[in-house]
Amino acid sequence: MNSLLEVSGVSVSFDGFKAINNLSFAIRSAELRAIIGPNGAGKTTFMDIVTGKTKPDEGRIIWGDLSRSLLGMSEAKIAQAGIGRKFQKPTVFEDQTVEENLVMALKSKRSPFAALFYKRSPGDMRRVEELAGEINLADQLYRKAGELSHGQKQWLEIGMLLAQDPQLLLVDEPAAGMTPAEREHTTALLVEAAKTCAVVVVEHDMEFVRRLNCRVTVLHEGSVLAEGSLDHITANQEVIDVYLGR
Numbered sequence: 023m024n025s026l027l028e029v030s031g032v033s034v035s036f037d038g039f040k041a042i043n044n045l046s047f048a049i050r051s052a053e054l055r056a057i058i059g060p061n062g063a064g065k066t067t068f069m070d071i072v073t074g075k076t077k078p079d080e081g082r083i084i085w086g087d088l089s090r091s092l093l094g095m096s097e098a099k100i101a102q103a104g105i106g107r108k109f110q111k112p113t114v115f116e117d118q119t120v121e122e123n124l125v126m127a128l129k130s131k132r133s134p135f136a137a138l139f140y141k142r143s144p145g146d147m148r149r150v151e152e153l154a155g156e157i158n159l160a161d162q163l164y165r166k167a168g169e170l171s172h173g174q175k176q177w178l179e180i181g182m183l184l185a186q187d188p189q190l191l192l193v194d195e196p197a198a199g200m201t202p203a204e205r206e207h208t209t210a211l212l213v214e215a216a217k218t219c220a221v222v223v224v225e226h227d228m229e230f231v232r233r234l235n236c237r238v239t240v241l242h243e244g245s246v247l248a249e250g251s252l253d254h255i256t257a258n259q260e261v262i263d264v265y266l267g268r
């Protein structure tokens with residue numbers, strides 16, 4: 023099966039230091055993938071490169087059915103092409119309700135002109151309810167986002183990204199700061215999301231990664247050190263030496 027995203031031979035240096043070193047990575051549509059690795063391995067820089075925030079010095083990044091290169095595209099164009107990113111800290115509109123946040127996200131996938139004359143349609147409101155159910159906030163629709171718990175804000179932001187129908191979602195440490203129950207729901211949410219779009223989860227919590235039950239990529243010094251099932255990864259001596267055994 024063809025890849026949705028194919029990164030090959032990508033490198034980037036900061037002041038002569040190679041943060042990403044000849045990295046290759048591919049993911050299919052509707053695949054869930056975890057990325058792990060020690061601090062400084064290049065996980066954030068990798069996501070910065072895919073989303074266009076950082077331009078690599080060399081390599082190729084090919085995207086979608088039309089095999090377009092992402093390299094010449096701005097961050098905004100890459101987001102429009104269907105790549106959504108969730109940073110570690112939740113960024114929701116605190117003064118707006120859960121419903122308003124989701125409506126706003128639906129609106130923002132339209133052209134600026136269409137968004138200007140936007141009217142809530144029954145179809146959109148059904149979608150908002152559907153999303154609220156998916157992110158475990160169906161009974162919180164009329165609460166202000168600022169009143170939600172940290173975990174609920176994270177879910178809301180994931181819901182806002184899903185509202186924009188991404189083809190690929192990059193999620194940075196979603197389980198950080200969550201209660202055990204919130205983590206469990208987050209696992210379910212990401213597994214569900216990965217049925218319709220590719221999802222890449224950067225995570226340090228190995229218990230969380232185990233529950234995702236997906237293929238794992240280990241980054242080390244800006245390259246892929248190992249890739250495979252978590253059992254395969256945890257039995258790899260190099261991975262134990264640089265990350266798991268620390």
Ligand SMILES: Nc1ncnc2c1ncn2[C@@H]1O[C@H](COP(=O)(O)OP(=O)(O)OP(=O)(O)O)[C@@H](O)[C@H]1O
Pocket residue numbers: 036037041059060061062063064065066067068
């Ligand atoms: N803008 C920058 N300027 C200089 N060095 C940078 C810059 N961005 C990243 N680096 C360096 O590149 C390396 C990779 O950093 P990166 O943040 O991608 O690692 P990471 O795997 O996300 O780490 P962590 O798990 O701690 O978040 C680090 O050594 C970091 O100090």
